[in-house]
Amino acid sequence: MRTPVIAGNWKMYKTVNEALEYFTSFREKGEAEGVETVLCAPFVALPALVEAAKGSRIGIGAQNMHWEEEGAFTGEVGPSMLNAVGVPYVVIGHSERRTYFAETDEAVNKKTQSAISHDLVPIVCVGETLEEKEADRTQEVVREQVVKALAGLSSDEVTQVVLAYEPVWAIGSGKSATAEDAEEVIRFVRKTVADQYDQQVANDIRILYGGSVKPGNIDSFLEQPDIDGALVGGASLDADSFARLVEAAAKRGGEG
Numbered sequence: 594m595r596t597p598v599i600a601g602n603w604k605m606y607k608t609v610n611e612a613l614e615y616f617t618s619f620r621e622k623g624e625a626e627g628v629e630t631v632l633c634a635p636f637v638a639l640p641a642l643v644e645a646a647k648g649s650r651i652g653i654g655a656q657n658m659h660w661e662e663e664g665a666f667t668g669e670v671g672p673s674m675l676n677a678v679g680v681p682y683v684v685i686g687h688s689e690r691r692t693y694f695a696e697t698d699e700a701v702n703k704k705t706q707s708a709i710s711h712d713l714v715p716i717v718c719v720g721e722t723l724e725e726k727e728a729d730r731t732q733e734v735v736r737e738q739v740v741k742a743l744a745g746l747s748s749d750e751v752t753q754v755v756l757a758y759e760p761v762w763a764i765g766s767g768k769s770a771t772a773e774d775a776e777e778v779i780r781f782v783r784k785t786v787a788d789q790y791d792q793q794v795a796n797d798i799r800i801l802y803g804g805s806v807k808p809g810n811i812d813s814f815l816e817q818p819d820i821d822g823a824l825v826g827g828a829s830l831d832a833d834s835f836a837r838l839v840e841a842a843a844k845r846g847g848e849g
């Protein structure tokens with residue numbers, strides 16, 4: 594059985610003090626058995642959050658990284674630097690990185706490979722734009738992103754990846770995909786993994802939905818058989834609202 598993941602992505606929000614204040618209020622409420630809870634914060638808040646999260650079940654993640662070990666890459670942070678801070682997760686290929694920072698599928702692949710070889714769990718994002726959806730290209734686009742992101746990984750390594758299907762038009766728009774539409778694409782992503790690797794890898798890999806997930810709609814996504822949790826932006830910024838998402842996943846895990 595796949596353990597659900599509820600991952601918050603704060604994006605470029607929260608100073609170190611704000612992050613710690615949030616964590617103090619979230620820690621107790623966000624501790625739930627049977628759910629992998631992750632908070633992906635800005636780089637500068639990571640050391641303080643890792644320290645605060647010690648002894649808890651809450652994992653801390655970065656939102657990006659460079660694939661190289663070190664070098665003359667002004668402004669970048671490498672995988673060993675995340676290891677040194679004790680961060681276990683990293684978001685890779687978020688659509689905001691692809692759109693605003695020209696991140697290509699090739700870069701996403703290098704980052705994913707590098708994360709895996711540094712024992713970091715990559716949360717790899719894929720998803721179509723509104724234009725691509727309207728041109729009926731969702732499956733083609735998502736398939737290409739998944740295949741390219743995972744290229745060169747062994748079957749064992751692929752099962753360590755967490756994929757997140759985030760339709761670009763649903764991110765921060767308040768307009769989520771319907772749970773049935775998200776399930777259809779995520780089932781297709783799982784089939785893509787089965788075609789590229791094998792059915793066991795496809796059965797084991799966790800695939801999340803992201804895009805305007807809130808306490809009011811999380812249940813509809815979690816009840817889908819192929820959706821293993823959520824990558825959450827806006828609704829993760831408030832400790833109470835994020836805790837409600839974690840509780841919803843814990844409750845469902847308990848029922849299953």
Ligand SMILES: O=C[C@H](O)COP(=O)(O)O
Nearest residue numbers: 602764765804805826827
């Ligand atoms: O990484 C999270 C996604 O971009 C979703 O953001 P959102 O929940 O604000 O739509």
